[in-house]
Amino acid sequence: MVSTRNPDADVFGAIGHPARRHILDLLAESDRSVSAIASHFEISRPAISQHLRILLDAGLVTEERHGRERRYHFIPERLAPVRDWLALYERFWDDRLQKLQNVLAKKKGKQ
Amino acid sequence: MSRMIRKEILIPQSREEVWQAVTDSATLAEWMFPNDFAPQVGRQFTFEVPPNPQANFDGLTVRCTVLECEPPRRLAFSWTAGGLVDTRVSFELEEEGAGTRLRLEHAGFDLAAPWGEQAFKGAEYGWAKMLKQLVAILTNTDSQTSEGSST
Numbered sequence: 001m002v003s004t005r006n007p008d009a010d011v012f013g014a015i016g017h018p019a020r021r022h023i024l025d026l027l028a029e030s031d032r033s034v035s036a037i038a039s040h041f042e043i044s045r046p047a048i049s050q051h052l053r054i055l056l057d058a059g060l061v062t063e064e065r066h067g068r069e070r071r072y073h074f075i076p077e078r079l080a081p082v083r084d085w086l087a088l089y090e091r092f093w094d095d096r097l098q099k100l101q102n103v104l105a106k107k108k109g110k111q
Numbered sequence: 112m113s114r115m116i117r118k119e120i121l122i123p124q125s126r127e128e129v130w131q132a133v134t135d136s137a138t139l140a141e142w143m144f145p146n147d148f149a150p151q152v153g154r155q156f157t158f159e160v161p162p163n164p165q166a167n168f169d170g171l172t173v174r175c176t177v178l179e180c181e182p183p184r185r186l187a188f189s190w191t192a193g194g195l196v197d198t199r200v201s202f203e204l205e206e207e208g209a210g211t212r213l214r215l216e217h218a219g220f221d222l223a224a225p226w227g228e229q230a231f232k233g234a235e236y237g238w239a240k241m242l243k244q245l246v247a248i249l250t251n252t253d254s255q256t257s258e259g260s261s262t
Contacts, residue, residue: 086116086220093118093215099142100213104124104132 011081014058019043020051027061027074037072116217126204129211130183133202144173150180156188175200190217 015021019041026037038048052072055061060078063070122129132138134150144158154177162170171192178199179187187201198219205212 089217089220090116093116093217096142097118097120097213097215100132101120101122103138103141104122104128107128107132108124 010054010058011060011078014054014060015079015082017051017054019047020055023048023051023055024060024074027072028076031064031071031073033066033069033071035069115220116215118215120213120215121207121210122213123210125209126183126206126211129204129213133186133204134180134182148175148177150177150182150186152177152180190219195220 015024022040023037026032026040034045034048034052037052038045041048052061052063055072056063058078060075062073062075064073065071124132132142134148136146136148139146139148144160146156146158148154148156156175156177158173158175160171160173162168173190173192175188175190177186177188179185179201183204185201185203187199190198190200198217201214201216201218203214203216205214
């Protein structure tokens with residue numbers, strides 16, 4: 001396990017890599033095994049496993065045993081910090097634009 | 112996952128008036144933050160978000176470069192602050208009746224290379240700090256904002 005002081009930072013780190021975002025896209029469609037994931041990539045299976053490890057550590061993915069193989073399952077709720085972060089910027093701009101309207105209305109009143 | 116923020120509002124003032132409010136440094140300071148903006152492509156400027164000791168917020172500098180400036184229609188600049196690197200903000204003004212339709216876009220939240228993995232590693236430069244700063248900005252500089260009517 002990777003130890004960090006801020007576990008949520010791992011979520012951002014985990015989706016910072018294009019290969020891992022692609023893996024999440026695939027897992028969003030359905031649960032898949034490592035080899036099923038690897039068939040969509042040019043990179044080696046060990047490399048895929050390494051990416052999966054990071055996704056597992058960030059809690060974005062869980063693994064389940066199905067007979068002899070393990071399948072990976074995407075937990076979209078774990079992306080909440082990313083959504084919250086964007087939501088804050090949404091609010092930021094709502095507030096700014098409201099202020100812009102107030103400023104313009106005030107100027108109009110003075111004329 | 113949203114990768115771009117889009118806002119659209121209809122403002123009763125003329126396009127020239129809105130353009131002035133968006134591109135005049137002093138007016139911009141009234142609804143954004145103190146800045147050294149000038150409406151020239153390539154101009155580098157900053158928004159200085161003031162500190163607020165009460166909220167334990169030490170202030171924040173947003174670094175920008177003007178990317179497009181076509182009076183009175185379109186203004187775009189880059190936006191770098193905290194963990195947010197080289198995102199792009201644009202304003203588009205369109206005449207609508209006697210008023211102006213303003214379209215705001217803040218793009219580049221695509222979690223791709225510029226954000227970088229290392230940008231979010233480590234407690235110092237993490238997103239958590241950025242979140243706290245934004246919360247402080249929102250809850251303290253805008254407490255007197257009147258009722259919203261933006262669409």
